Amino acid sequence: MRFTSEDAEKRYDALVRVAARTVVGLDFDGTLSPIVDDPARAHIHPDAPEVLMALAEEVAAIAVITGRPARQALDLGGLEEVGDALDAAGKELFVFGQYGNERWTSSHRRIMGARPPRGLATFERDLPRALRSAGASDAYVEDKGLAVAVHTRRLADPEGAFDRLLPPLRELADRHGLVLEPGKAVIEVRSAGSHKGMVVNRLAAVLDAEGFLFAGDDLGDVEAFEAVEELGDRGLAVLRVCSASSEESALIALSDVVVHGPVGVLELLGRLAADARALREG
Template sequence: MEFISATGEERYAALVRVAADSVIGLDLDGTLSPIVDDPSLARIHPDAGEVLVELAEHVAAIAIITGRPARQALALGGLDDVGNAIGEMGKELYIFGQYGNERWSSVNRRVISPRPPHGLASFLLGLPSLLRRADAFDAYVEEKGLAVAVHTRRLPDATAAFERLLGPVSELAAANDLTVEPGRSVIEVRAPGTHKGDAVHTIAEELSTRGFMFAGDDLGDLEAFAAVEELRQSGQATLLVCSSSDEQGALLRRADVSVDGPEGVLDLLRQLSRDAASARL
């Protein structure tokens, strides 16, 4: 764990003091699970479940806020069992899927989801010819129900393919009243409106939090960072954590703490558990 903001250490200490009334928000890919070439094969870090259950004892709630569909996050992370264990101690695990458009919790174990945006079907019809023109026909297209993700990581030059695709994909999305969310070698297309920051505000308001931590790794987490900064302005203890990579520096410039990928995130959560337990003695 490396404190990178001038007040990062103070913010961590303030969060520890109000841990019992705080929410720990976490992205999934790149934060709790390693980034892999095939997103369908991504798995949560094998130690994550145990760490989350231990942490839940010391905080108000844990919220996983991800671009993945909620059901997929549950399956890839074994989070149903994690939710059971957290529920047994009287705490709650939340999953906000598809950037907050979907919601699941260990108490209300049903995924609440809106209908797909109207323009998504038209976007999908136009996507193959767009990929051909951009010399990226082999890009992996992931249909998420409420969104479509175009992954370039498998292509020979993932960065160049991403840069070729971002403009045309953005234009096709705009023509269908959709919005674009760039990430690490992925371009996500979804309905405008709801984003990760909305999920942060929703759970902070529902639980009347005094503190909020969020850890993320790419551009899709910027709205969550902004929402936590707004909570900070209202007087809450907050901590922003960047699960670092060479691919994305935007979060690093706004973070209080930098950690080395999922291993570093889990080390931070373990430390937070220890410090919060000590603070209660």
């Protein structure tokens, strides 16, 4: 774990002092779950449930905010069981899927979602031609219901295929009124209706938060980092945590703390829980 500045260490200490009124927001892939070639095998780190349950005793709420469908995150993360434990402790677990277009909570247990965006069906119709023109016909296409993700990780030249695909998919998304979200060897196309920053602001307002920590690893988390910084400008105690890897470094310059992958994220969350508990117990 590395603080990026002396000010970042002070931010952490301030967050500990208001832990009981703090919301912890977490990305899924690359933050709670290691990045893998097959998205369907991206299971949560085995230590995560225990760490999250200990953390829940010290903070106001925990939210998993992901580009995945909410049902996928719940199943791959075993998050319904985590929600059971948090609910029993009088705390809430939120799962926001598809960048906030889907919502599940441990108190209501029903996924609330939006309709597929206009233009997505015609985008999918035109997608094979775009893949062929970029020499990436074998890219794995994941239909998320409210979005489409094109994965290049399994191809012989993942980076080259990603670079070739980005311009034509961006043009195709624009033509159909959709937005493009690049990630680690994946290009996601979805509606412009929501992003992680909007979820951060919504949670902070609804829960009357005094602190907010967000941990992410990818370009899709930039809006969340920006929203957290804006909350800090409004007087909240905030901390932005980058789950760093060799594949993506865009978040490092925006971060207060840099850790190495899900293991590092869990170590930081465990430290936050321990420091908050020590302060609470005097």
